[in-house]
Amino acid sequence: MHSRKEKALLVAPRIWNRNKNYNHSIEELSLLVNTLGLDVSGTIKQNLKNINSSYFVGSGKAKQIVEQATALKIDYIIFDEDLTPVQIKNFQKLNKNLKFIDRSGVILEIFYNNAKSKESKTQVELARLQYQLPRLTRMWTHLERQMGGFGTRAGAGETQIEVDRRILRKRISLLKKRLKRIDSEREVQSKKRKNFFRTSLVGYTNVGKSSLMKSLTKSDVVIKNQLFATLDTTVRRLFIGESNYILLSDTVGFIRNLPNNLIASFKSTLQEVVDSNLLLIILDANSSDLYNEIDTIQSVLTEIRAEKIPYQYVFNKIDLVDEDKIKYLKNSFPESIMVSATRSLQLSDIKATIKEHYKKF
DSSP: OOOOOOEEEEEEEEETTOOOOHHHHHHHHHHHHHHTTOEEEEEEEEEESSOBTTTBSOHHHHHHHHHHHHHTTOSEEEESSOOOHHHHHHHHHHOTTSEEEEHHHHHHHHHHHHOOSHHHHHHHHHHHHHHHGGGOTTOSSOTTTOSOOOSBOOOSOHHHHHHHHHHHHHHHHHHHHHHHHHHHHHHHHHHHTTTSOEEEEEEBTTSSHHHHHHHHHOOOOOOOSSTTOOOSOEEEEEEOSSSOEEEEEEOOOBOTTOOHHHHHHTHHHHHHHHTOSEEEEEEETTOSOHHHHHHHHHHHHHHTTOTTSOEEEEEEOGGGSOHHHHHHHHHHSTTOEEOBTTTTBSHHHHHHHHHHHHHTO
16 A cells, blocks of 8 residues: 655745745745655745744744645645744644744755765764754654654653753764764865866756766766755766866755755865866756856855856756757857757867866866
């Protein structure tokens, strides 16, 4: 017998003075929620003049959301914003059986499910526990028995919370030590690569960076059509002449509002980007929210101090767009390269650009 797919109700507050493409953000959250294996049963939109400190939305609206979720037999209420620990606690008081999670919580959970290597598992677990620690208001399962599970449901007594907090703090300090060791190992690797010209593929999640990596280097790279399929940095040789090769790396994809804990704990992975001589910023030619995606990429690059590295825009998936769109992109981004990774179109243009930069190295 098939077990029932858990259902989620999305809540998308629209804050009147915030510059944000709300429709695209909701679309993106739906994709994130689907990636977690949940069914989206509906979306509640709410215009807000200001944020309510108790529930984010007004208290009347909060009760209405919970009533609607109960009537629809929903398992998760998911906010397209970040909630404070207090706001989550207040929602739990309205219904002990529902699980409440915000945008950051969803992203962290996807990272947690996709972490494969020792390094990414350590990074993600640290970010996830740092996120959970202040939100531990009555975790619904005993931590010693189960570190997994996400969202918080009410139930345990206050003394249990203290025990759980202590377990978490201990684990966090252990993971921090482990990450320090991994960081220094990475530094050693990085020094060994210092004499090579290094190029990194960076961009939004799911724009086809791994496909591009595979097509360019003819190497074995995991390709999945899903958000954050790649968490670990892959480095491959790319020959740009008879005997000259550069190191090409593909790293974790970006998304708007990446949780700060994640960026902090992924610093060593993202160091590969910081140490590059050239960044290829991969964009989806078919995207309907291109400028916001570019803003997100640039803000993450600034955050990791990689904004001064020479870069080149590369539009992937040109086989999916018409002539007019290609013309528009060429006019808007005259220096950019147009390619299709899956159909191996124009890949020589990327190699030519890398060659140009390599000459100055």
